[in-house]
Amino acid sequence: MRKLLLLVACVATIGVASEHKASAGDPLAMTQVWAHNFAMDRPWHGAYYHQSYGQPTAVVVPPTAHMRQTYSWGVSQNLMYPIHHQFGRNASRPGAAARGSFLPTPHWPSHTDQFGYYYVRGPW
Template sequence: MIRRIILAAGLAVVALAGAQQDATAGDPYGMTQVWAHNFAMDRPWHGGYYNQNYGQPLAVVVPPTAHMRQTYSWGVGQNLMYPIHHQYGRSANSPGAAPAGSFRPTPPWPSHTDQFGYYYIRGPWR
């Protein structure tokens, strides 16, 4: 009797371990990608500041599996994490985000990392 209980418990543990290996982390229905795609269709990939070296916002390409970015600010409770929504494809058009003069320069005393003109964009999957 006890042998059967131990055997049944062992089989249950093996079945659960096998089920855990098949499970994937993250969003099983792909809703995160759908939401990110819809967000990226409505909003620009850049902020309001340009990079001083280029005169345009600079896209920093991160791996396609990256989903979050962190921003820092010189203030109390201003360090935040944001999702990375935008992902460029192979058919990306010519460089440049907008006409010259459309963006603000980095302030003499920047107070936030977004003011440097670097913006994260996920790379293509292939």
């Protein structure tokens, strides 16, 4: 009786696992769709500009990179965010926007986002 119950439990587990895997879909394709929708609604840069250029600077990372980490001083706010934007081959014009529409790096920066570097995945 014990062996029968164990056999039934194994068969049920295999059936549930194979059913879940068949209905899950391709998680990479879903991630790409979500990233595309996010990138269509939001800019690739933040509110700060790089001191040398007066514009936000895109740091092009490999297309396999999907996460970025930010650091903060003081109370720990070290967080990981997904990289949604993909760098296109054609740029409409140099720069992200008109000069003067971004904030400078504060004298005492408290977060890595305040330096004006923003990660964008490469097109290759």
